[in-house]
Amino acid sequence: MDKRSADFEIYEDFRFRRAGGWLLILVSLPLTLIWALVGVPPRFNFADLVFLVGGPGMLLSGLWVAFPRRAPGVKMTISADKVTILTRRGVAVLMLDDLVRIKKTRPIMGKFDRLTFETEDGAAKFDVIQLTREASDIINLISIRLEQRGKFLKQGRTDVLGALNGIWDVRAGDPFEQST
Numbered sequence: 001m002d003k004r005s006a007d008f009e010i011y012e013d014f015r016f017r018r019a020g021g022w023l024l025i026l027v028s029l030p031l032t033l034i035w036a037l038v039g040v041p042p043r044f045n046f047a048d049l050v051f052l053v054g055g056p057g058m059l060l061s062g063l064w065v066a067f068p069r070r071a072p073g074v075k076m077t078i079s080a081d082k083v084t085i086l087t088r089r090g091v092a093v094l095m096l097d098d099l100v101r102i103k104k105t106r107p108i109m110g111k112f113d114r115l116t117f118e119t120e121d122g123a124a125k126f127d128v129i130q131l132t133r134e135a136s137d138i139i140n141l142i143s144i145r146l147e148q149r150g151k152f153l154k155q156g157r158t159d160v161l162g163a164l165n166g167i168w169d170v171r172a173g174d175p176f177e178q179s180t
Contacts, residue, residue, distance in 0.1 A: 007079045008141050010133045012072035021066025028062055031055030074131065078141050080148065083117065085126055092124040096145055102153065104135050104166040115139070139168060146170060 032055035075086040083099075085092040094117050103116040113135040115126045128135040143153045153168040 007077050010076040010078070010131050010138060012074045013130050013132050014068050014072075016130060017068060018066050021062050021064070024058055024062030025066060026062075028055050028058030032059050074129075076126070076131075076138070078138075078145060080145060083142065085124060087126075092126075094119060094124060096142075096149060096151075099142075099146070099170050101170065102139060102142065102168045104139065104168075143168075 035052055035055045073088050077084045077086075081096055083094040083096065085094070098119040098121065099117060100120060101118040103118070105114050105116065106112070107114060112127060112129045115128060115135055115138060117124045117126065128138065133141070139153065146152055151170055151172050152174075154171050156165050156167045156169060157163060158165045
């Protein structure tokens with residue numbers, strides 16, 4: 001299979017959840033061992049219930065968090081002619097020939113980037129939250145596919161001091177400037 005025709009798959013990554021689960025297991029193991037060694041006190045009080053159930057409860061919740069049992073909820077596939085976005089809300093298929101603009105923004109009070117793919121028919125928004133690739137990597141992968149089709153992405157500049165603005169327009173032609 002040619003590397004140019006291989007599809008890039010980007011999906012939700014559970015590494016932060018797994019790290020939190022393993023940290024919870026690490027904290028709960030000593031509490032569970034103490035519970036196993038001491039057992040139930042002879043004069044049982046309901047305040048003791050918190051300490052008796054705390055260790056095994058934290059251990060069980062750590063195991064539940066560390067080993068997710070569901071498939072990734074977000075998946076993006078970048079193929080030679082289209083970009084397919086599969087989320088819990090539905091499926092969006094964007095043809096690379098119809099792509100007009102890509103915007104990379106960060107919402108107010110947001111921690112993660114949002115990519116907006118504008119086509120002639122409308123726009124599709126995609127939040128880049130805990131994925132296997134960053135937003136800039138996704139834009140670069142799409143740029144590679146567009147260059148194979150004779151198009152390229154050009155990042156725009158603001159009117160004030162010419163700063164980069166996070167909006168990439170799709171242009172036709174050679175992506176590299178030719179000088180005489």
